[in-house]
Amino acid sequence: MAAKPDQPKPDQPKPDRSEPGQPSEPGQPSERDADPAFALHRGGKLEVRSTVPVRDRDDLSLAYTPGVARVCTAIAEEPDLVHDYTWVSKVVAVVTDGTAVLGLGDIGPAAAMPVMEGKSLLFKEFADVDSVPICLDCTDADDLVETVIRLAPSFGGINLEDISAPRCFEVEDRLRAALDIPVFHDDQHGTAIVALAALRNASRLIGKPLSSMRAVVAGAGASGVAVTRILLEAGIGDIAVSDSKGLIYDGRDGLNPIKQKLAGDTNRAQLKGSTEDALVGADVFIGLSGGTIREDCVEAMADDAIVFALSNPDPEIHPEAARRHARVVATGRSDFPNQINNVLAFPGVFRGALDVRAHSITEGMKLAAATALADVVGDELAEDFIIPSPFDERVAPAVTKAVADRAREEGVARI
Numbered sequence: 001m002a003a004k005p006d007q008p009k010p011d012q013p014k015p016d017r018s019e020p021g022q023p024s025e026p027g028q029p030s031e032r033d034a035d036p037a038f039a040l041h042r043g044g045k046l047e048v049r050s051t052v053p054v055r056d057r058d059d060l061s062l063a064y065t066p067g068v069a070r071v072c073t074a075i076a077e078e079p080d081l082v083h084d085y086t087w088v089s090k091v092v093a094v095v096t097d098g099t100a101v102l103g104l105g106d107i108g109p110a111a112a113m114p115v116m117e118g119k120s121l122l123f124k125e126f127a128d129v130d131s132v133p134i135c136l137d138c139t140d141a142d143d144l145v146e147t148v149i150r151l152a153p154s155f156g157g158i159n160l161e162d163i164s165a166p167r168c169f170e171v172e173d174r175l176r177a178a179l180d181i182p183v184f185h186d187d188q189h190g191t192a193i194v195a196l197a198a199l200r201n202a203s204r205l206i207g208k209p210l211s212s213m214r215a216v217v218a219g220a221g222a223s224g225v226a227v228t229r230i231l232l233e234a235g236i237g238d239i240a241v242s243d244s245k246g247l248i249y250d251g252r253d254g255l256n257p258i259k260q261k262l263a264g265d266t267n268r269a270q271l272k273g274s275t276e277d278a279l280v281g282a283d284v285f286i287g288l289s290g291g292t293i294r295e296d297c298v299e300a301m302a303d304d305a306i307v308f309a310l311s312n313p314d315p316e317i318h319p320e321a322a323r324r325h326a327r328v329v330a331t332g333r334s335d336f337p338n339q340i341n342n343v344l345a346f347p348g349v350f351r352g353a354l355d356v357r358a359h360s361i362t363e364g365m366k367l368a369a370a371t372a373l374a375d376v377v378g379d380e381l382a383e384d385f386i387i388p389s390p391f392d393e394r395v396a397p398a399v400t401k402a403v404a405d406r407a408r409e410e411g412v413a414r415i
Contacts, residue, residue: 348399
């Protein structure tokens with residue numbers, strides 16, 4: 001049960017609601033509303049609307065009792081009918097525990113709600129996917145998994161969001177094993193899909209195949225691990241990953257199970273030391289750590305280097321400095337070219353999975369999404385255009401079709 005807020009003692013004055021930043025009376029605008037972000041968020045960004053009319057007694061008797069009872073009975077006898085006669089197959093739960101929200105860290109479930117509402121807004125705006133933001137007041141992996149499993153009958157998919165590593169890996173793996181609907185941790189796989197799409201196009205631009213490239217990934221959290229995994233699936237030549245203690249390699253002390261497995265699958269050259277050490281002669285740098293790299297480290301990379309400095313709001317190196325030495329530069333920000341933005345992936349991925357009522361989202365579906373996203377760029381490919389804009393209306397349909405087609409090919413589609 002949530003703790004009750006402290007109550008003023010009888011001899012204490014009540015809080016002055018007219019203080020700066022506070023509304024003077026409930027429902028009245030505050031000084032915060034001078035900030036357009038607060039003004040836009042007032043009252044939330046979502047609402048629920050009905051899809052059928054209730055104009056008279058006949059409508060009421062069909063939408064609710066007694067007509068609804070016939071539908072309930074049919075579903076009880078044939079459970080799969082829930083997908084045809086309710087919203088279940090069309091709706092995604094956007095679930096967080098508030099422990100890794102944007103670049104803000106562990107700010108808790110209440111403070112995470114504006115982001116989860118925003119995620120639901122993007123689902124709807126970019127792929128017409130309905131979703132419900134759910135902020136859970138628990139952080140234990142067992143509690144998270146049990147809670148989501150109990151919620152799952154109401155949804156056609158689960159989008160995990162802003163759950164800190166390494167718990168996020170366990171939570172996703174256990175939910176994928178327990179549920180027969182798509183479970184997708186966007187911080188991992190959305191980032192990975194878009195990064196791979198951008199790297200495919202950067203590779204095409206410089207005329208060097210992925211299989212001959214050596215990459216360095218700074219950061220071994222949710223996105224760093226997922227990006228590394230999808231690049232391995234795509235056939236990257238070699239890839240080294242670093243964390244706060246330096247490069248990860250087989251035999252390094254103090255590795256958790258996720259990093260230990262990563263050590264066995266990466267860094268075939270057995271490089272040791274720092275991120276900067278590994279960048280000497282490297283073809284690709286992908287930053288997902290919140291750290292920094294010096295300009296001379298980019299200068300030491302291979303000719304036609306590719307730099308994805310994706311930490312937000314501050315990239316690992318300023319794009320202008322990186323461009324003095326690298327051929328292609330991307331960031332996670334919208335005010336520079338080549339934005340690696342998850343919204344390019346997750347709406348279309350879920351739209352495609354929901355359209356075919358997929359049991360899961362497979363590695364093949366993620367790779368197909370990345371290829372489709374890269375292909376949108378086509379002949380427009382340039383150093384400052386390796387990935388399409390989130391507002392390119394071709395993106396969601398292309399990703400949706402690729403994901404749905406691959407789901408059918410791999411036998412995870414129900415229809």
